[in-house]
């Protein structure tokens with residue numbers, strides 16, 4: 475199959491390896507001429523995925539028309555703040571016969587729309603799906619075992635994406651719950667920032683388990699209010715991706731949080747990570763969504779204050795621990811007759 479990859483950072487590069495292994499004919503596009511020149515001449519992303527070699531058959535371009543021409547499938551893998559502008563750039567070259575799969579993780583800050591909603595708005599003529607799950611580029615680039623979920627509203631599109639990506643080291647499940655998959659992928663990054671802050675402060679395994687568990691409770695509260703399925707949040711694109719991002723040495727979100735936990739400012743942390751930290755963009759959107767849907771998201775709220783209101787990490791952790799006492803579940807009922 476002819477595939478165009480829109481975005482050439484670490485995830486775009488790892489997926490180029492995977493999709494080339496699957497025998498597809500690949501063209502990679504980036505807005506950044508220097509990045510394209512480096513990839514074309516060195517066959518490696520020297521800064522974002524060093525050590526991972528790209529096959530000679532892959533073509534590189536900065537021309538939107540070239541990457542879209544004859545492609546049956548387009549993979550959208552630019553950071554979330556550039557999804558709309560990239561969709562606008564390629565829209566004139568996309569026909570109803572093509573499918574776009576979004577593999578980026580975020581929520582648009584201004585509109586509070588998910589990324590497939592943004593793509594669909596800009597390119598209504600084509601089918602749009604999503605692929606998400608616990609999948610660090612550093613491991614996929616080395617062909618290490620990975621499992622993810624392909625989502626689309628219609629089964630044919632989901633199965634087409636599943637077929638294109640799946641091989642013996644990359645297992646793809648299919649699902650119709652597009653909103654659930656996308657919200658899990660975007661919101662876990664905000665919780666991973668908090669997990670990193672805990673690590674930076676020197677908190678232990680108990681705190682990490684608490685942040686993951688209470689984090690998924692927040693994701694489920696907002697995600698189900700927005701129409702996502704509980705089963706999806708308990709799956710690969712929900713708890714699965716939350717675990718890997720909170721635990722992995724490869725995670726940019728966890729690392730940014732770690733640096734802030736160690737006393738670095740938000741700006742210093744971003745400068746040191748040097749790659750996209752999506753949780754920073756999704757934090758604001760998640761907070762606004764929690765207000766809109768009337769759901770409590772204490773971790774998301776503290777992360778926002780750490781990032782944008784100069785709250786320090788120690789105070790943030792204390793705020794979470796000393797909230798008013800409450801029940802673990804808001805749904806379970808007491809049997810007071812037994813008292």
Ligand SMILES: NC(=O)C1=CN([C@@H]2O[C@H](COP(=O)(O)OP(=O)(O)OC[C@H]3O[C@@H](n4cnc5c(N)ncnc54)[C@H](O)[C@@H]3O)[C@@H](O)[C@H]2O)C=CC1
Nearest residue numbers: 482483484485486504505552556578579610611749750752
């Ligand atoms: N790196 C990973 O392990 C994974 C990343 N993702 C998601 O994939 C998305 C991309 O992440 P990475 O590849 O890691 O980012 P990255 O930080 O490695 O690369 C960012 C890339 O964005 C592109 N870019 C920069 N400015 C742009 C602009 N103005 N317009 C269009 N494109 C521009 C460039 O190609 C640049 O290399 C994010 O949403 C991330 O959450 C999802 C799964 C795994």
Ligand SMILES: O=C(CO)COP(=O)(O)O
Nearest residue numbers: 607608609610725726727
């Ligand atoms: O989404 C990811 C892994 O599934 C990547 O997470 P980070 O952006 O935190 O590295």
